[in-house]
Amino acid sequence: MKKILISVAIIAIAAVAAFNVNFYSQENSLAKIGLANVEALADGESVSGETCYNTITTLESSWILYCGTCTYLKNSTKTLTSGKGTC
């Protein structure tokens, strides 16, 4: 009986350890994705076919791609009734 209980404890510890290894490797992958994105942008890669918005309103620290100019505008957001377009 004692052996069985010790075995259960070992399996439990192993299960948690395995979960942790998986968890941290996911974190590292995400960090790598972030780095890859920055490097892609650094190389001057442009994004086309982005969704833009026709009607905007003031909202500090918010950004919006405005269809009128096809540029990002600072401190602005779409209105809730705004139509969409593509730049």
Added chain:
Amino acid sequence: MKRLFFLPVVLFAAIILVNCRQEPKSSSDYMILDEVEYVKKFPQTFSLGNGMMPKIDIIGIQDFVIYDSIMIVSTNDKDGLWSFVSLPDYNLLGSLLTKGNGPFEFIQLPDASLGTKLLKENNQLMAYIQDFQKGRIFRLNIDKSLKTKELDISVVTDSIPPFLFNLVIIDSTDFFCKEISNHQTQQLRYIVENKKRTIPAVLQKLNQASVRKGEDFNILSTSTKMNYENNLIVEMPIGLNYMNLYSLDGSFGKTICIGKELDNIDKIQDKKVGDRIYTYANLRVFPDFWGVVSINEDIKTYQTGRKKLPSILLFDWQGAPLAELKLKHFITSFDIDLKNGDLYTFDAHSDELYKYDIGDILAKLK
């Protein structure tokens, strides 16, 4: 026998608890640091009166910032985007910067309070200004330009990326940058140091936060500022109920959550856009403390007719709450004239600028 049975169960539960504590919620759903502090109450609360409207003869104010005894007001006047006003007498000292496509002109109005570094060099007031559409940084000698009525300006760099979501000018060669990822699901922070890009560990951690493809990336948007005396950076999200205070070298880092629970980015995306909360607006930093405007209103109400009066939340540079200033007007930004003990608030929707004498409150913060 019973003890033997419970031993592995207790051991298992203990291991799980320890694991949850070490890495509480580090994933794409939380833009947080390892240490999270929850603020449920502020040690001091002050209800401000009605304030007074200062007689500043400037139309179309967009933004303002105070440095020493000068208020810099940005407007949409294409022939003078920045106006300079002396405090506390409100004398108009002049206007500088123009709109246009010329070598020292701006297509979009540069923010006076964000992406700009104000400092004294050789006893002259200088501004390092971001031209975010062309990826340039200018160095403007404000004092000399106002005195000679000729723009004393030069290009510091023309090689930072355009359309940065955040820029902090650390010095003339080093910059904190934040830009949208190419799938528009992340906002990516990095440091440009002598034209070389690095991503310190603390920024890698914050960069993990993401939204679903096609979702509103402004859930991740923040205002970012730096205290140049202690080299701490503070980030204030506009749609999350917590702020991040950290050093780039990793020696200090803390997430400050206002409330009992951290906002979950994944769960926010399940809400209708109008039901999402606009949490904070306008971050300002001072030598001894920093503050944000707490809006805490859903976007639909905010856009159609605000109901909740905002407050200004002040924190020290260790992230501890100092005071809550309750307001009787709707505001979107604020700044403090520390020399004269005056708080100024501005509302971008009503264009109303108010002044409050908070000398006594500032004394109580020390």
